[in-house]
Amino acid sequence: MAVFQECLQQFNKSPIDAKKCRSLLAKLLRLIYSGEVFPAQESTTLFFSISKLFQDKNQSLRQLVYLTIKELAATSDDILMVTSSIMKDIQGGDSVYKPNAIRTLSKVLDSTTVNAAERLFKNAIVDKNPILSSAALISSYNLLPIAKDVVKRFTNETLETLQSYKQFPSSQFELHEYYGNSTSNLPATSFMYQYHALGLLYHLRNYDKMALVKLITSLSEGSSLKNSLSIIQLIRYINKILVDDESLIQHLYPILAGLLKHKSDMVELEACKTLINLQHLIKDDQFMNIITTLQKLLSVPRTATRFAAIRLINKISFKHPEKIIIVNIELEGLINDPNRAISTLAITTLLKTMGAGTIDTGSTGGESVDRLITKMTSLMDEITEDFKIVIIEAIENLALKFPSKHKKLVAFLTDLLREDGSLLLKTSIVDALFDLIKFLPDASAKQLILMNLCEFIEDCEFTELSVRILHLLGDEGPHTTNPSYYIRHIYNRLVLENSIVRSSAIISLAKFASVCGGDVASNVKILLGRCLNDVDDEVRDRAALSLKFISSNQKKLIVSDSKYDLAALESKLTHYLNNEANFATKFDISEVPIITNEELKSLEYNKKVNKLDEGSTDASESASKDEGKKDTEKAGSDDVANDLLKQQEYAQELSAYPEFEAYGKLSKSTMVPVYLTEKENEFVVTVVKHFFIESKKLVLQYNITNTLPRSVLQDISVIAQPDNEDYVEDFIIPLSELKPDQTGTVYVSFSTPSIEDEELLAAFGNTVAYTNKDIIDEEGNVDERDEGYTDEYQVDDLEIVSGDFVTPLYNSNFTAIYDALPSYQSSVAHISGADTLENAVTKLKSTLNLLPLDGSDYVPSDSTSHILKLLGKDVWGGKVAVMIRLANSSGKIVAKIEAKAETENFSAIITSGAY
Amino acid sequence: MSLNTSLYTISAVLILDNEGSRLYANYYQNKPQAHQKDTTHVINSEFQTTAQQLKFEKSVFPKINKVHQDIVLYDNHLITYKQTNDVILIVVSKINENESLIYSVVANLFESLNILLSNTVDKSTILSKYDLVTLAVDETVDDGVLIEIDPAIIVSRVTKAPEANVKIEVNSNTLFNAFKIAQRIGDKLQQGL
Missing domain, CATH: 3.30.310.10 (TATA-Binding Protein)
Structure with missing residues (x-):
């Protein structure tokens, strides 16, 4: 803490040595920016001694003083004491450090003192000096969370600034040797204040859609916005508006289209990005304009821009590969780009467009796939492994989307499998092949891959992979036309491999015996019999056990056709273990849903397809960001697994009510709550449908959120009126009270018709009934004597559809x-x-x-x-x-x-x- | 990917040395603020603690060190960087930011440092002129909001260190030096012609 001591000493000296103090402050900043955090007390002491430096008039020192105060403000107490010094500087100080002062001020103020600075901010915003104006706008922006009301009063000043023309003062603040001693080399203005003013204005106005549209229209006319950043910001606001209200596209599209041709490539990029986000709203020929711009951007020298452009093209390729076929030539050129991320994206995109080409043009499309594969084969030697993995994924996706092309793609994958590679690379190839086996409809494809895998394990150095492949062979092999082919390969493992591989080979063989029966079974028995003398006890055990099962015909013990839902099992077990009272009874495994292989497959397929459509947009973006990639994939796959878990949660919630006990097992709940109101209404109502098929009951779960800040709702119930007479209301479980920002649940139970009846579908008219009481004090209490008033609120209808x-x-x-x-x-x-x-x-x-x-x-x-x-x-x-x-x-x-x-x-x- | 309509654009500005250790690190929007209800002011919890920040730097550094690719996506961040001598200047932003914009920030900030440090951007110069470096970054980004991207303007906002109050001695030695300098300038001018 030598610096700390020295600071205290120097800063308190008189007269102040500006040079020394500035270098000390620099040292202090170095500590701060290295991650050093001062304890509150030390920080406050420092703060106090730094405030002494306000006595010195030196500009250079003052500027650094402000920076230091800004950085220390977060950790010190008593920061308000410098407020008056700062305010004095803003009013009369030197124009060099005025902007710094004003930016520091926003850090020092709190919601109680901000009023005092209001006048100051207003003056600074409209100041002729663009830098001061910018600083004031940014500070106001930073103050938004703590003093929105005050900042709202700056609206007029902000608007004025947005439309004004401000020039830098004729003498620049500091001239460095680089620019010589004249200001003629320096730009007269950068219009950055427009960017800041627009940003602030948006937050002051974004609740008023019409005003915002008006602002956007007026700004986009002529060229009132001169700064690229502010135009980018404008584009984003347009995007936001269009996402909320798609009908405005006719009105706003011309603005975006005009910006597709701009002198700055960042503006062009932003316009492309936005239009691609909104591609469902625009016509095909309009879409071509985007492609043309992107095509141009693909060939600029700046890596970042090329990267952004190909990222966007890649994004399009997931949905509309046929639309970007025209840039194929550029893409092929980019395969050899020095930036690895760019070349990866170029290849994956090409793979996509090739796929689309095949569908469009039938047989001739096959040639383009061939050409690309030859191109990639030659490239495969030069590129790194994580890059290869991305390509493998892309090829797998291509094969899944276009099963007719599988032969070439599988051949490519298996060729790659034969070459040298790390475990990671081989695992990803094997994973891809596994998925293809599962999801390709063609039986011959399955056979082809299985045979290739058999060949691979003949010469596989990774135990882990051998075991996985043997397991798969055991599952799939018996159902093929020539199981004995696989048995021979598996038996070879028994002779040649280590004990881990041997034991999994035994299980695999046992599956063949139990599924195929007949000759195969007796042959396998002989093979397994030989293993009873194996040196490894695990292998012996497994062999003995398998033989026993086969001879006693216990097929179920060898081949599993279903498994427990692991997520549900986990939550049940945690629930069971959390309460010791549960230990009195045995854990009931039958409560855990069983997933059959068929269902498991649909889950996995869903996962795969989801990944294909969304996850992989990011996942394949770059080989070098593999860690981030894993996260997105995880998120994608969780979705599907969560569905089942969610159902469990609902069942648990419902079981808390004794009324539902007699209903038996919950058959199905709708996963996504349906909104019955706009999301920004006074009450937000969502509904989940729970079906109890066995007992013919339907429970509607209304989740109601009270967004009124000053009201408490009591005795809330929902009146649901079915249009189908076969639905009979049983009872309502109302909600007693709902405070502001709280969410509560009302259940309404119905007896439903069964499938044999004529009409199963119905629509419900919904009305929320409640008693409203106003809040009278800060703690959210209501007046005891206030009886409130009862009211009803009609929300949207709810339909029971076949999808439920x-x-x-x-x-x-x-x-x-x-x-x-x-x-x-x-x-x-x-x-x-x-x-x-x-x-x-x-x-x-x-x-x-x-x-x-x-x-x-x-x-x-x-x-x-x-x-x-x-x-x-x-x-x-x-x-x-x-x-x-x-x-x-x-x-x-x-x-x-x-x-x-x-x-x-x-x-x-x-x-x-x-x- | 949600749209960023706020002015908060930059997540962090970093300067690392050739071994990946910090020379300058400023993560924005992670300082505790009184009221965080407003959705436009989301705390970036990922960089809340110094340990998290260091971990991030440590994992990013090998991905960009000596790979001059300007831009990389890493763990849901868009990262642009410039490396010379023994330092890397890094600008981190959210993954859906405008790539070209963020690259401009890093390139122009780099250019500004180049001017301020008289074309010698390296570890020792940065440490000896730390005041200029910090001021330059502060004039470019304030709390994640871009203030200025034109290097000429950034540079002109940074004050030089104050002159020390030393008496100017005039003797043969200093005169000789002055003459030398004049001669050098003369040479340069001639070359220019």
Whole structure:
């Protein structure tokens, strides 16, 4: 703490040695910026002695004093004591440190003292010196959270500044040798104050949409905004408005389109970004303008801009690869870019556009895939491993989206597998192949990959991978046409490998025996018999156990066709262990839902596809940010697993009410709460539907949030009126009180008709009834004598749709399932509210709550008809398959819906509800 | 990716040396403020403590050291940087920021330092003229808000260290020095012609 002592000594000296003090302050700052935190008391002492330096008039010293005060303000007490010195400087001080003073002031003020500085701020904002004006605007901006009311009064001054023209004072503050001794080399103004004024104004006005639109329109006319940063900010506000209200696109698009051609590439980039975010709102030819701009940006020398442009193109390629085929030539050039991130993105994007090309042009598209693969094969030798991993992922995705191309892609992957590589690289290849086996519909593809994997383990140095592959062979091999081929390979492992691999090989063999039976079983028995003399006891044990199971025909013990839902199991167990009282009874494993392999597959498929669509936008962005990538992937996959967990949570919440006890097991809850009000209303009401199919009950869970700051709501209930007479209300569990910003729940229970009845679907009219009492004091109490007034509040209707009764299901062979289902129903409908095939597909997917199969949710943008295949499982345990033929005739989407279901009557419900 | 409509653009400005240790580190918006209800003022909890900050620097450094790629995405941050001699200047922002803008910030700040430190941006100069460095950064970014990106203006806002109050001695030695300097300038002028 030598610096600390020295500071105290020097600063208290008189007269003050400016040079010495400035270098001491620099030392102090060095400590602060290295992460040193002074304890409050030391900091306050320092603060006090620094305030002595205000006696010295030296500009250079004063500027650094302000910086130090700013940095120390967060940790010191009694910071208010410097307020008057600072204010004096702002009023009469030197123009060099005035801006610093004003920026420091915002750190020193608190919500009680800010009023005193109001006049000062106003004057500074309209000051002719742009730097002072900027400083005042930034300070006001920083004060927003603590003194919004005061800052609001600056609105007029801010507006005035935004439209004014301010020049730097003729003598620059400090001239450095670099610029010689004249100011002619220096710019007259940078218009940064426009950026700051606009930023502040937005926050003062963003609750008034119309005023904001007006401001944007007036600013975009002519060239009133001269600063690139302020234009970027303007673009962002336009984006924000359009996200909230899409109907304004006609009005605002021309502004954005005009900015696609600007002298500054950051503005162009921002305009592209925004338009891509809003691409569902703009027409195809307008979209081409974006591509043209991006194409231009791809070839600029500045790495950052190229990177940004390719990032955007990559983003487009996830949804509309066909739209960027025209930049393929530029992309191919970028494969050899010195920036690795850029070349990675170029390749992954190319892989996407190649895929799209295949669909569009049929057989000729195959050649482009070939060409790219040759190009990549030659490149693969030169690039690093994390880069390779990204490419492997991209290839896997391509194969999943376009199963017809699998042969070439699988060949590419297996070639890569044979070459040298680290465990990480091999793992990612094997992972990709595993996924392909699971999700490719073609049986020959499965066989091809399995054979390649067999070859790989013949010569695999990684025990971990061998074990995984052996496990997979055990699962998949028995169902193929020539199981003996795999048995031979697996047996080779038994002879040649270490004990870990041997023991997993044994389990794998046992699976063959129990699934195939007959000759295979007796042969496997002989093989396993030989292992009973193995040197390793684990191997011996497993062999003996497997033999026992096979001979006693305990197929279930060897081959599992289902597993417990791990997330649910975990939460149940934690719940069980948290309370010792639970220990009296045994943990009931039957409460944990069991996931069959089929369901597991649909979960994984969902995860995969989600990752494909969203996660990978970021995931594949750059090989070098692998850690960040993992996070996004995790987030994506959690989503799916969470669904089941969420259901558990709901069940637990409901079980807290004795009224629901008799209802039995919760069959299904809707996952996403439906909003019945606007999100910014006085009350925000969301609803979750809980179905108890066995006992034929429906519980509506209304979550009500009170956003009124000055009112307490009491005796809240919801009156739900069904339009279907078969729904009979049982009871309501009302909410006794809701304070401001609190959320509470009202349950309404209904007896429902069963599937055999005519009408299963219904709509509910909802009204919230409550007693309103005003809050009279700061603690949020209400007047005891106040009886309040009762009121009713109507919210939106709630519909029970077919999607509430199904969960998405995955299967690689849609046609077979569809053909096998008995109950058939069809209808023709007009899809309202969708003007393109793509929108119609998205809409149908979400209303029907079914899983699209065979990549049928991907609509090439230029086609006029499309077939959507959807599969799911209903709450009665039957499968539901829906085939929808969509046609686009002059902007109207017509759909022929054919639904087949195992449960009688249900297909009719689907066809009637699907528009 | 939510849209950033606030003026808070920069998450941190860092200067690291060739071994990745700090010369200057300023993380914005992580200082505790009285009221944080306003959604525009989200605390960046990731860099709350010095330990978290150091961990971040430590993990970023190997990714950018001696790889002159200007820009990199790392762990949900957009990072732009400039490396010369034994120092790296780094500007960190959120991942969805305008890449070109953030790069301009780092390039122009770098240019400003270059001017202020008379074209010798290295560890020892930065430490000996630390006041100029801190002021330059402070005139570029205030609490995450960009103040100015034009290097000429940034530089002209930074005051030089005050002159020491020493008496000017005039003797043969100082005169000789002055003559030398004049001669050098003369040479330069001639070259210029």
